[in-house]
Amino acid sequence: MIKLPSLLDNDFYKFTMQNGVIKLFPRAKAKYEFINRGKHRFPPGFAAALREAVDNMSLLKLTTDEKQFLAKNCPFLDPTYLDFLQGYCYNPDEVIIRQTEENLQVSIEGYWYRAILWEVPLMALISELYYQLVQAQPESxxxxxxxxxxxxxxxxxxxxxxxxxxxxxxxxxxxxxxxxxxxxxxxxxxxxxxxxxxxxxxxxxxxxxxxxxxxxxxxxxxxxxxxxxxxxxxxxxxxxxxxxxxxxxxxxxxxxxxxxxxxxxxxxxxxxxxxxxxxxxxxxxxxxxxxxxxxxxxxxxxxxxxxxxxxxxxxxxxxxxxxxxxxxxxxxxxxNDVGLNPLNIVIKMTEALPEDQQWQNVIKLSDEPGKHTGNLEAIALAKKILNIE
Missing domain, CATH: 3.20.140.10 (nicotinate phosphoribosyltransferase)
Incomplete structure (x- = not known):
């Protein structure tokens, strides 16, 4: 089984955004979906292996040394946030994993300030598990x-x-x-x-x-x-x-x-x-x-x-x-330049629930049309409102 080594095995902007969400939108909720852009075929048992790895993430805790590193190198992160992070633990119930033959489905739902940390480590786990289960050997x-x-x-x-x-x-x-x-x-x-x-x-x-x-x-x-x-x-x-x-x-x-x-x-x-x-x-x-x-x-x-x-x-x-x-x-x-084909995968926010409002479809209008993500009706609406051809 693959185990992530630390709660900090994640991209920095996830923590900086989490801090902002806690300050400004503590009651907001969010949903995310896995998007298999490369149409990769996942081997039998993949969902079970990913489920085990995700469940194991609940054991990750910020160490004292890691907290001190953040305090020294990131003074813009308040002590209250670092205290919060020291008490934070992943809740695997926020992640739903399904597999139908070779197709993988992963979704995340929860309070935004919590769910925001899942995206990057989940993608890293999916990538590493894929190479392991298809027995693709990297270069030395x-x-x-x-x-x-x-x-x-x-x-x-x-x-x-x-x-x-x-x-x-x-x-x-x-x-x-x-x-x-x-x-x-x-x-x-x-x-x-x-x-x-x-x-x-x-x-x-x-x-x-x-x-x-x-x-x-x-x-x-x-x-x-x-x-x-x-x-x-x-x-x-x-x-x-x-x-x-x-x-x-x-x-x-x-x-x-x-x-x-x-x-x-x-x-x-x-x-x-x-x-x-x-x-x-x-x-x-x-x-x-x-x-x-x-x-x-x-x-x-x-x-x-x-x-x-x-x-x-x-x-x-x-x-x-x-x-x-x-x-x-x-x-x-x-x-991932190791002699193998990298996976073309993303996990994107798909819906958001601001406080005292309803669930809203969220979208991204990339500068490359092929990278647009989200509900087609919402994409069309955004283009109309923003006067985008």
Whole structure:
């Protein structure tokens, strides 16, 4: 049986969002669904093995050393939140797992402040269990380390900053740990940290992340599509007061985002994150947006995080150089480049229940139409309200 090593074996933005949810929406509820984009076929007994691994997660507890690491490295997280996290435990009853022949169904439902932590570790478990049960052998540890070393050395030659964003679709925790150790050992100033909080703790490096699409998706359910971006950004600044200042831009397309990312937000936030669509086109739009507001684009940063590899990074870096700050969050190409095909899977929020309201379908309008997620009627409604072609 696969066991996750720590409550912190999760992406940092899950904890930063959880803190925000506890402060602002403690009675809100949420539902999530597993989406098998790659149409992968899951072997017999997969659901039972995943159920066992999920049930075992109820035993995970924040240790004193881990709490001290968060207190020292994340001063924007209040002591009250760290006390809450020390008492938090996963409730496996919030996760429903079913398998019909080769098709896997996974859903999550509960109070949002609790259910928010499930997505990333569940995806990591699904990925690792898949390779284990189909008996697909990865390359050797030596080969993986050598490939990772070669990658970070090439990024160093480019003169860019790189972070590991690979928890959710990693081959395994073992490979992920090996990759981060190698990046830390050979990356120097090029390697700036990892989104995985536990590996940041083990390797004495920085946990990286701010918020995800679900932050904006919930705000649409509570405040409507027109107000979602603006209120979500306002609430984020109210919680973090200038810390964690990278704004995710593509929940309802970048065009709609920049319409509400006004001079106030553009000055308050350190930059934006790109997660779908053409990255160079996005950089052009971002530079134009800052310039139109009288803000020097070179004082801001774009975090690129969409399916990156060396060739993509090289192309982006060549365009952005001396125009705007940049950094790169690289996921699958680091943590699941082991000679096997990575799984193409996601888990997305599908419904939200704001306090004293009804369950609302939530959606994401990516800059790539193929990445839209959610109820088709809700997608059509959002496009109409936001004037999206």
């Amino acid at each position: 540890d030596k080969t993986i380390s050598e490939k990772t070393k070669a990658k970070i050395e090439k990024y160093t030659e480019l003169g860019v900053s790189v972070a590991d964003f690979g928890t959710r679709r990693r081959h395994s925790f073992h490979v992920h740990s090996l990759v981060v150790e190698t990046l830390k050992k050979f990356g120097g100033k090029t390697f700036v940290g990892t989104s995985n909080v536990y590996l940041a703790f083990l390797n004495k490096t920085k946990p990286i992340g701010t918020h995800a699409h679900e932050w904006f998706m919930f705000h649409a359910a509570k405040y409507g599509f027109k107000m979602a971006n603006a209120v979500a950004l306002e609430n984020w600044t109210n919680v973090y007061r200038g810390d964690l200042g990278i704004a995710l831009s593509d929940t309802y397309t970048t065009e709609a985002f920049f319409q509400q990312f006004d001079k106030k937000f553009s000055k308050l936030f350190d930059g934006v994150r790109h997660d779908s669509g053409d990255p160079v086109e996005f950089a052009q739009k971002t530079i134009k947006h800052y310039s139109s507001l009288g803000i020097d684009p070179s004082s801001k940063t774009i975090i690129f995080s969409d399916a990156l590899n060396y060739e993509k990074v090289k192309k982006i870096a060549a365009f952005c150089a001396k125009k705007i700050g940049m950094s790169f969050g690289i996921g699958t190409n680091l943590t």
